[in-house]
Amino acid sequence: MHKKPLADDRDARLLIQERERALKWKKMFDKWDKYSRSDKLRKRIYKGIPDSIRGTVWKMLLDIDMIPNKTRIYEEYRAQARLNSPDIRQIDLDVNRTYRDHIMFRDRYSTKQQDLFHVLAAYSMYNQEVGYCQGMSGIAALLLMYLNEEDAFWALSVLITSSKKHSMHGFFIPGFPKLKRFQDHHEAILKKFAPKLFKHLEKEGVYTSLYTLKWFMQCFLDRTPFPLTLRVWDVFLLEGDKTLTAMAYNLMKIHKKKFVKQPMEDVVEFLQERMSDYPYNLDHMMELLQESRFELKKGGLESPPPPSDNEFPTVAPGSSLRRGVYETASARARKNREKTKIIQVPPGKQVLPPSPVSETDGKEANRHSVTRSTSSRRSETSGLSSDSNVRRSESLGRSSRSVGNHSENGANLSESSGKYSENVERSFESVGMPSENVGRRSERRSERQSESSGNRPQFSEVRYVSPEASVKNDDETRYHMRVEEPHFPSLRVDEAAHHPSSTPTDEPHSPPRVGASLSNAEIAKFNQDLKNSYHRSQQQFLRSDRRQNGSRSVPLEKMSSPPSRLSDSEPNDVRGSTEPGTMVINLPGSVNIERSYGTGGSHPEVRTPNGTSALGHAPVWHHDGPEGSKQYTLTQSPNRQMTFV
Amino acid sequence: MDQNQNCHKNNEFLFKVLIIGDVAVGKSSIMKRFAENVFDRKYGSTIGVDFKTKKLKLGGKAVKLQIWDTAGHERFRSITSAFYRGAHGIVLVYDVTRMETFTNIPKWLQELDLQDYNCTVKILFGNKSDLSSERDVPRETAFKYADSNNMFLFETSAKTGNSVNEAFEHLVSRMLVAFHEAESTATKPILSGDLSTCILSEQEKIIAGSGCSC
Numbered sequence: 001m002h003k004k005p006l007a008d009d010r011d012a013r014l015l016i017q018e019r020e021r022a023l024k025w026k027k028m029f030d031k032w033d034k035y036s037r038s039d040k041l042r043k044r045i046y047k048g049i050p051d052s053i054r055g056t057v058w059k060m061l062l063d064i065d066m067i068p069n070k071t072r073i074y075e076e077y078r079a080q081a082r083l084n085s086p087d088i089r090q091i092d093l094d095v096n097r098t099y100r101d102h103i104m105f106r107d108r109y110s111t112k113q114q115d116l117f118h119v120l121a122a123y124s125m126y127n128q129e130v131g132y133c134q135g136m137s138g139i140a141a142l143l144l145m146y147l148n149e150e151d152a153f154w155a156l157s158v159l160i161t162s163s164k165k166h167s168m169h170g171f172f173i174p175g176f177p178k179l180k181r182f183q184d185h186h187e188a189i190l191k192k193f194a195p196k197l198f199k200h201l202e203k204e205g206v207y208t209s210l211y212t213l214k215w216f217m218q219c220f221l222d223r224t225p226f227p228l229t230l231r232v233w234d235v236f237l238l239e240g241d242k243t244l245t246a247m248a249y250n251l252m253k254i255h256k257k258k259f260v261k262q263p264m265e266d267v268v269e270f271l272q273e274r275m276s277d278y279p280y281n282l283d284h285m286m287e288l289l290q291e292s293r294f295e296l297k298k299g300g301l302e303s304p305p306p307p308s309d310n311e312f313p314t315v316a317p318g319s320s321l322r323r324g325v326y327e328t329a330s331a332r333a334r335k336n337r338e339k340t341k342i343i344q345v346p347p348g349k350q351v352l353p354p355s356p357v358s359e360t361d362g363k364e365a366n367r368h369s370v371t372r373s374t375s376s377r378r379s380e381t382s383g384l385s386s387d388s389n390v391r392r393s394e395s396l397g398r399s400s401r402s403v404g405n406h407s408e409n410g411a412n413l414s415e416s417s418g419k420y421s422e423n424v425e426r427s428f429e430s431v432g433m434p435s436e437n438v439g440r441r442s443e444r445r446s447e448r449q450s451e452s453s454g455n456r457p458q459f460s461e462v463r464y465v466s467p468e469a470s471v472k473n474d475d476e477t478r479y480h481m482r483v484e485e486p487h488f489p490s491l492r493v494d495e496a497a498h499h500p501s502s503t504p505t506d507e508p509h510s511p512p513r514v515g516a517s518l519s520n521a522e523i524a525k526f527n528q529d530l531k532n533s534y535h536r537s538q539q540q541f542l543r544s545d546r547r548q549n550g551s552r553s554v555p556l557e558k559m560s561s562p563p564s565r566l567s568d569s570e571p572n573d574v575r576g577s578t579e580p581g582t583m584v585i586n587l588p589g590s591v592n593i594e595r596s597y598g599t600g601g602s603h604p605e606v607r608t609p610n611g612t613s614a615l616g617h618a619p620v621w622h623h624d625g626p627e628g629s630k631q632y633t634l635t636q637s638p639n640r641q642m643t644f645v
Numbered sequence: 646m647d648q649n650q651n652c653h654k655n656n657e658f659l660f661k662v663l664i665i666g667d668v669a670v671g672k673s674s675i676m677k678r679f680a681e682n683v684f685d686r687k688y689g690s691t692i693g694v695d696f697k698t699k700k701l702k703l704g705g706k707a708v709k710l711q712i713w714d715t716a717g718h719e720r721f722r723s724i725t726s727a728f729y730r731g732a733h734g735i736v737l738v739y740d741v742t743r744m745e746t747f748t749n750i751p752k753w754l755q756e757l758d759l760q761d762y763n764c765t766v767k768i769l770f771g772n773k774s775d776l777s778s779e780r781d782v783p784r785e786t787a788f789k790y791a792d793s794n795n796m797f798l799f800e801t802s803a804k805t806g807n808s809v810n811e812a813f814e815h816l817v818s819r820m821l822v823a824f825h826e827a828e829s830t831a832t833k834p835i836l837s838g839d840l841s842t843c844i845l846s847e848q849e850k851i852i853a854g855s856g857c858s859c
Binding site for chain 2: 090093094096097098099100101133134135137138174175176209210213214217218222265268269272
């Protein structure tokens, strides 16, 4: 890919120019609202986004920071994918061969490879109509070169469905309707603007479907020199799929004279191989691209005929985990007053607790999420242990003990939670994940869940008010979430069970006193308790934190998700025993593959200031990496350190 | 235009060879090894179809092979199957370290039957034979299967280059035989259509019409 390195061969003048441009861009960031639709932005993007801030600009162009609840949703899908994604094997095969010549993806199971795996797996669950299609790995990898894992996921999501001007959904779904439309349009363009070339290619059998597939599906990845591809991607992110049409025509126009004289083999060989090494002048190419666009616009062929409905998702992506999915069964039981009825967790959905608070029925969801988070907590205890049977019975015992005190439905609850943990375990087994990995995941999830279950309403109310406010509040929220984390050792459940009546001191989950039949007043009181205890715990923790360990509150201004793993350094019986090791994926009907995508849950969450996920190793960025000349040294757990150079 | 082709057009054959098989069995690597004699560990997944040509001499006959390497991903089948048309030889590849790629071979044959190109010459490649410690498909089973389906099996390794060339030479010789059979019994319906176009000269005539001089 990098036959021509990006930064090394630039002379000093260009570097200075790039630095100046970066400064100008940074000024523009401050007034993004003003510039986001301006012609100035467009001009600057055609000039090329400086590599050091490309990630930031891409993020802004795609409005990724405006996505509500992005961390939580991504985490949920990521967890879900490990267990249920039907494409996981294919993804694994493709991660193994995506940009292995790029420093970020060179080592098998390196941090970035893991990120890639998780992004693709999560997306395959998030948008099940697309699932995983070859070609997406390249796109995700490109995004990961400039964005962190979570942002890359959302960027992919925006490109595929959310953004109307990109809507790559139709490029990846079975049948590829959008691809066909674009190929036909490309043919029409050639017919009109380069009839001689078109005739020649037709005669030689160089059909458009032969060479435009990668152009359109991956926006010229691998087919043009990488620096040029990046420039095209800059424009593509700004202008959408018109860029594809224009660039395809542009390339054909540039090489028209040569192609007309060449037989099929030579044309195809050039298009498939030699073009990616062709010494294009980037700035000149971008000018030509604009010219081509203008030409097409004048000829009325700027964009293909309008899409048909089958290019768009029939179900909104992400709806598989919509809030309230889990409530249905138990809600029905409640409605029918079938107190003895065991709450059934729908198969395939056991893994994830429901999202705690939905805007519509906050109370109900709240009640359930608490139930759920406690039960998932229990299940996690079972999942975590290597001798899971023993532990499971223990956890069952615990749960029945804790619940029995309060709720008339105690037996039901404990049974159902046992079932839940069983279910979880079964599904772990089916994917063959070592239970420890899953345990970590679910633990983490339940932590997040527990945070959200009691306290989310406070924040989510703020967060939904306005996008601008949400950014600010996000950080705040995250900070809180982060600092309170170390207060969640797994013993809490036990303690809570033993002292059910004591006010919850430092933990938002109080004893699982929520059965299936609490009255509204009780719930309200419970919520109030949660809120109070939460505030108290925060203050306590902040105090103790300042006193004991200043390093824990490392300022991470741009942290895009709560670094729950900061609590890794806590003495924790469960986590201490786990080590990121090899895992065996046993997929149904297939052979074993020994795999070590780290642990699903132990993925480090510390972000470098520009948002690149950079934990795990001490990455020295490639010269064309997003960091420019900066280097970040980050040592992995248990004693996590970060040195920013 | 390549002038050599025209000059030897009476002796040169043009065959279209298609490489199919499951995902990540090494189709692209085989093509690359055969066409350029290199092995690229970092070869990415093929999206759609890739194409290469290779010339070789066999038994005094110059043969040009158009090798089409297809994507193994199920979803691309609708695109790749359009390229099956007119293939003279089919290379079916499985991975000796993954049993399911072998058990999917009948599915691929079915796929070919659907396209109605079952009169072409087929050959079976058991790729990644260098990974002997990870072998999952026993040699005997594979050979037995190949025999029963009237195919030749070669256990190849694109990485080391082991028997890739031999396998392709075998394929070419069988295609030549099939072509001669078709020529001698031109009225036979089974080999009537596709193979008659495989003389290069026929194609060259068309190409020559475009203004090439030789």
